[in-house]
């Protein structure tokens with residue numbers, strides 16, 4: 001996530017209920033992706049098999065949360081005009097959620113995969129920030 | 135949340151699994167509290183009774199999330215030395231979680247109660263930020 | 269859902285874990301959408317306000333399940349070649365999940381909205397069936 | 403599940419909320435049981451220990467879903483007259499849910515156990531179909 | 537629940553994971569049913585419509601928990617010899633779970649229905665206690 | 671849990687919804703902690719690696735439930751006057767929930783850790799019982 005994101009005032013802090021409350025924020029997905037990256041780093045330095053089991057289970061849950069937070073943004077925050085203006089948005093979300101699934105952070109214990117996921121989330125966050133300014 | 139929080143670099147973005155991944159962030163609780171405040175504002179401008187029902191249900195869920203995120207910080211992030219250095223921390227967390235419960239945002243549709251909750255979270259966030267710098 | 273779907277042999281019955289087990293089926297989303305339609309019909313014939321509250325709560329949950337089942341298909345089942353062959357697929361899924369959200373069956377107690385949701389799911393199911401045959 | 407089930411028109415597609423919406427369908431339990439069978443097959447052809455961990459975790463969740471869907475049918479769909487007409491129904495449900503538990507698909511990675519579970523679900527589905535016709 | 541239950545030593549305190557850990561206790565279902573009864577009493581003394589909405593939502597969740605805890609006992613704790621010795625057990629569980637559903641505490645705000653549910657749970661608890669002594 | 675707890679009449683059986691229904695009971699946390707102790711005992715007598723995986727996963731869930739039940743007591747049941755009368759209460763809850771986390775029963779397969787958790791819960795239960803009598 002680029003530093004720019006963190007300079008927007010706190011009123012953009014956002015969530016995702018479907019009232020909708022109108023509060024959305026890519027930070028929710030990013031926090032979980034950061035967690036995944038940290039989990040992978042911890043497993044590398046720890047060869048207790050029970051710890052590895054716990055790490056895989058928790059990484060599975062965190063990956064599912066990434067997918068959920070991204071899906072909510074894709075369906076609930078972004079509207080038809082956004083998809084027209086950013087034609088790459090569908091593919092971006094589809095690839096990002098795949099990167100948090102079986103072919104991504106769920107199926108792998110690989111820091112590079114976590115980095116790819118973080119990068120995709122940042123690309124989404126940048127478009128999100130642009131639409132907020134508009 | 136004071137602006138200062140938003141200027142810390144993105145590596146402080148944090149989550150709460152209990153591996154622990156080591157990533158924690160008061161922003162998770164704050165995002166849900168912002169959502170509660172927005173829900174209350176929306177109900178004020180909408181007298182459809184079905185919408186009010188939905189708002190109460192969703193406010194209930196968001197309040198529960200606030201409580202959960204705060205409990206995780208209190209138990210998992212803060213350690214004995216923190217509680218020694220910040221003797222008000224226990225009471226702060228206890229009051230903040232009560233403010234997201236039946237005597238707080240669950241039981242009321244009152245913007246002032248949401249503001250009190252946000253303020254408590256900001257006080258926690260400030261101590262959290264200090265411990266991160268330490 | 270066109271009758272044709274129901275004539276495919278039971279081995280196409282499918283689910284959505286992200287091992288992945290390889291079992292997927294649009295029937296999961298459709299069952300929940302049928303439930304939403306039935307809930308709306310029941311509310312029309314029942315003016316007990318407590319029943320209406322329960323119906324709104326349950327409709328909210330069923331709508332969320334529709335969204336979840338569709339998101340899983342969009343991310344986990346469909347691959348890049350599918351999106352190339354069916355360029356309308358992204359929009360179809362985005363509109364279908366919106367139809368189960370605040371601007372769809374969550375926000376309304378309207379049989380017509382439930383029918384629109386069912387129709388979108390059937391369009392997805394038809395493409396799904398074609399890809400299974402391929 | 404016998405082919406006959408799949409030839410019934412889509413209006414029998416069903417779910418399980420407890421409004422009740424009136425929509426029930428043994429397919430929900432069967433889809434999860436099919437998933438369990440597929441998971442077991444995948445583990446047999448894959449000796450990565452992390453994959454095995456994920457498979458066991460997901461099989462646990464899918465088995466719990468089978469139990470839940472069956473319990474809902476037993477309590478919410480079937481009424482006293484059904485239990486009178488089909489005196490074997492209680493035992494059938496009790497054995498089927500046990501087959502998805504610790505002494506069944508939760509505790510084993512055995513295709514034969516998954517097949518036994520599927521067979522029990524099919525026996526339930528057949529009685530279900532008969533009661534729908536009545 | 538008869539007083540006798542509460543005099544059994546604490547080692548009978550029990551839960552319901554499906555490892556299985558071997559710890560089961562009808563108290564889990566009873567606690568939720570007591571909660572339902574208390575919720576109904578509170579609604580009688582409070583005519584705030586928002587409070588009523590919250591009460592209905594929470595009563596729905598507590599009723600679901602009763603059903604779940606009872607289903608677990610029926611499938612996971614009780615074995616074939618128990619059902620032979622107590623032929624009324626299937627019907628008892630089926631009626632108890634129905635009493636926590638749409639035709640029971642979910643669908644009604646009626647203290648008498650809550651009492652009927654509590655009574656059924658006590659009947660189950662008595663048989664449970666007998667099987668523990670055996 | 672001291673025997674004394676079990677001699678209090680059944681009307682103290684309690685739960686934890688946040689209506690609030692007013693029903694609270696440390697037994698909920700204790701039942702899950704008993705389960706954790708039983709899980710650890712079972713793993714010691716069973717060297718099947720798949721069983722160990724299941725045990726770790728289920729122990730994780732049961733530990734999370736202990737934390738949740740304790741957090742609810744700390745925030746929802748205990749009020750300011752209690753914390754004044756029992757100044758050790760904050761630390762007791764903080765330590766008890768830590769004992770069910772990564773540095774406690776989640777991170778270890780150690781009967782002694784489970785015993786420490788049970789002891790802390792009993793200390794809380796004793797104070798709870800005193801406040802009930804008051």
Ligand code: NI
Nearest residue numbers: 015016017021
């Ligand atoms: Ni929201």
Ligand code: NI
Nearest residue numbers: 149150151155
């Ligand atoms: Ni974490």
Ligand code: NI
Nearest residue numbers: 283284285289
């Ligand atoms: Ni699957």
Ligand code: NI
Nearest residue numbers: 417418419423
């Ligand atoms: Ni239903």
Ligand code: NI
Nearest residue numbers: 551552553557
């Ligand atoms: Ni257990």
Ligand code: NI
Nearest residue numbers: 685686687691
């Ligand atoms: Ni309660």
